[in-house]
Amino acid sequence: MQTHEKTDFGPDPLVINIPAATRRNRNFRTAVWTGGHLQMTLMRIPVCGDIGLEIHHDEDQLIRIEEGRARIQMGSSKETLDYERNACAGCAVFVPAGTWHNITNIGNGPLKLSSVYAPPHHPLGTIHKTKEDARD
Numbered sequence: 001m002q003t004h005e006k007t008d009f010g011p012d013p014l015v016i017n018i019p020a021a022t023r024r025n026r027n028f029r030t031a032v033w034t035g036g037h038l039q040m041t042l043m044r045i046p047v048c049g050d051i052g053l054e055i056h057h058d059e060d061q062l063i064r065i066e067e068g069r070a071r072i073q074m075g076s077s078k079e080t081l082d083y084e085r086n087a088c089a090g091c092a093v094f095v096p097a098g099t100w101h102n103i104t105n106i107g108n109g110p111l112k113l114s115s116v117y118a119p120p121h122h123p124l125g126t127i128h129k130t131k132e133d134a135r136d
Helices: 020-023 131-135
Strands: 029-035 039-044 060-067 069-075 083-088 092-096 101-107 111-118
Touching: 020 039, 020 060, 020 111, 039 101, 069 111, 101 111
Parallel strands: none
Antiparallel strands: 029 039, 039 111, 060 092, 060 111, 069 083, 069 101
């Protein structure tokens, strides 16, 4: 389910404490700021959950782990995820456009992420309460 509550403050100027906002986020994905050339979302991945194998053909992505532990997988195709690393809070993951990727929660609590897309990937005001909502 996608809704358009006033949680996305873009494209207005904004100063925000990203680690604190990420910890407060209870949704699978919440757009916090959407501008003309950049977007930031916050994500909450349950224990053993993942973001789902995906590719963004036209957007570079920066994902920062704010809380928890994750397994990062990337590659040139769905079948060839030959880049694999574990990461923890404070780590940044750079995903070039056109790269298949997935992030799996390997910790004991929710995995909290902030994600920057350039250019924006989701519509202004996007909220996905669950991973299933994100698929609709």
